[in-house]
Amino acid sequence: MGIRLLKRAPVQADYPDDSALIQGITNNERKALDTVYQQSFGQIKQFILHNNGSEQDAEDIFQEGLLAVWRNIKSGKYENQKNVKLSTYVFQVCKYRWFEHLKSAKAKYSTRLNPEYDIVEEDNLAQLQEEEERASYLRSLFEQLGEKCQQILNLYYYKKKSLAEIAQEMDYTPQSAKNEKYRCMQRLKAMHQA
Amino acid sequence: MEVSEILMDRMDKYLEGAMSEEEIKAFESELQTNSELAKAFEQHKETILTIESIGMKDEIAEVIRQNRNQGEKKARTVSFNRSAIAVAASIVILIGAFFFLKPSGTSSGPSLYSSLYQADPGLPTLMGATDNPIFSDAMVSYKEGKYQEALESFNVLSVANPGNDTLAFYQGICYLELNRTQESIQSFDQIDPSKPIWGNKAAWYKAMAMLKADEVQNAREILEQIATDNNHRYQKEAQSALARMSE
Numbered sequence: 001m002g003i004r005l006l007k008r009a010p011v012q013a014d015y016p017d018d019s020a021l022i023q024g025i026t027n028n029e030r031k032a033l034d035t036v037y038q039q040s041f042g043q044i045k046q047f048i049l050h051n052n053g054s055e056q057d058a059e060d061i062f063q064e065g066l067l068a069v070w071r072n073i074k075s076g077k078y079e080n081q082k083n084v085k086l087s088t089y090v091f092q093v094c095k096y097r098w099f100e101h102l103k104s105a106k107a108k109y110s111t112r113l114n115p116e117y118d119i120v121e122e123d124n125l126a127q128l129q130e131e132e133e134r135a136s137y138l139r140s141l142f143e144q145l146g147e148k149c150q151q152i153l154n155l156y157y158y159k160k161k162s163l164a165e166i167a168q169e170m171d172y173t174p175q176s177a178k179n180e181k182y183r184c185m186q187r188l189k190a191m192h193q194a
Numbered sequence: 195m196e197v198s199e200i201l202m203d204r205m206d207k208y209l210e211g212a213m214s215e216e217e218i219k220a221f222e223s224e225l226q227t228n229s230e231l232a233k234a235f236e237q238h239k240e241t242i243l244t245i246e247s248i249g250m251k252d253e254i255a256e257v258i259r260q261n262r263n264q265g266e267k268k269a270r271t272v273s274f275n276r277s278a279i280a281v282a283a284s285i286v287i288l289i290g291a292f293f294f295l296k297p298s299g300t301s302s303g304p305s306l307y308s309s310l311y312q313a314d315p316g317l318p319t320l321m322g323a324t325d326n327p328i329f330s331d332a333m334v335s336y337k338e339g340k341y342q343e344a345l346e347s348f349n350v351l352s353v354a355n356p357g358n359d360t361l362a363f364y365q366g367i368c369y370l371e372l373n374r375t376q377e378s379i380q381s382f383d384q385i386d387p388s389k390p391i392w393g394n395k396a397a398w399y400k401a402m403a404m405l406k407a408d409e410v411q412n413a414r415e416i417l418e419q420i421a422t423d424n425n426h427r428y429q430k431e432a433q434s435a436l437a438r439m440s441e
């Protein structure tokens with residue numbers, strides 16, 4: 001999977017259009033996720049409530065769906081859908097996933113439940129499950145690292161903080177923050193390979 | 195290939211767009227010619243993506259939780275402002291609830307069960323000709339509250355489909371409704387609790403079955419696990435159940 005080039009840019013206050021919002025998502029900005037929630041969650045919830053789901057189902061599907069959208073944006077897969085508004089895309093991914101969920105609930109009995117989902121380039125059920133299993137395996141590796149390691153890797157690679165900021169936050173010198181980051185990364189890779 | 199700290203810095207700088215044009219050129223041509231480096235670089239990117247995915251998943255969960263709480267707060271404020279009658283009415287209801295609930299003893303398993311339990315709504319039964327008619331009928335019976343009939347059909351199906359989570363789950367609910375709590379617990383035990391949807395549901399309903407069987411301590415242990423799991427869809431329910439149990 002490819003990764004887009006990232007700039008440690010200052011957090012934007014808001015997102016005038018989709019391309020700003022997508023940049024915000026690429027940079028893992030909290031505010032961007034909030035914006036997507038405001039734009040899309042209500043619609044997704046209505047849809048799931050009208051299709052045999054509960055509010056909790058809506059939240060689960062939104063969580064999985066937005067994570068998939070984020071991944072597709074990072075890997076460049078979303079660019080194929082460039083003419084689709086982001087909120088429409090998020091809704092379609094969630095809708096597809098909800099149908100897949102209903103289908104999986106009785107996969108053994110029906111070949112297809114509802115053909116009306118309209119997203120083309122999504123993964124099939126087996127892929128979704130595999131992905132989920134792999135994600136939970138990787139998480140279990142990550143959680144085997146000590147708390148400090150988890151924190152430093154999260155701050156650097158997820159939150160995109162500079163080593164100077166991390167040093168301040170975690171009470172390290174910038175040099176030792178850098179060494180720790182390296183050491184934790186090497187441990188995680190070693191577990192990965194084992 | 196052993197990645198040195200210097201190399202890791204270079205890879206990070208490259209990914210962050212923090213290199214000069216010359217550095218970028220040099221790094222990219224090395225990538226082209228050194229397949230070991232290219233492999234190490236791919237691996238580095240994948241590890242970063244793992245870290246980011248974990249952070250992202252947790253943060254989305256946090257966004258959902260916070261917006262949900264804000265929504266609830268708003269809803270409360272609105273109903274408060276709407277009229278004094280609503281307030282008065284809710285006080286009356288609260289007083290009523292106090293007298294109604296207190297004597298029955300909120301700490302006994304079965305009474306907790308009856309205040310917490312809500313049957314699962316079941317699955318849609320709009321199915322085409324290719325679908326399994328037994329499953330469809332079972333679901334219809336289930337939704338009509340004919341749990342004995344539904345159970346018989348689910349049992350037939352589970353012989354042909356051993357290890358099916360959906361069947362195990364609805365068998366468990368039927369047993370629970372039919373007061374066969376031990377069989378209900380056994381059905382829920384067949385489902386791997388780490389599975390995101392059926393596993394979460396099974397854990398919650400297993401706790402319900404234990405309450406109904408008055409195994410309060412066992413139920414509490416499960417509820418405590420659910421309550422501390424931020425990704426669990428029944429986290430909120432488990433937390434409020436535990437709060438009631440310690441009243």
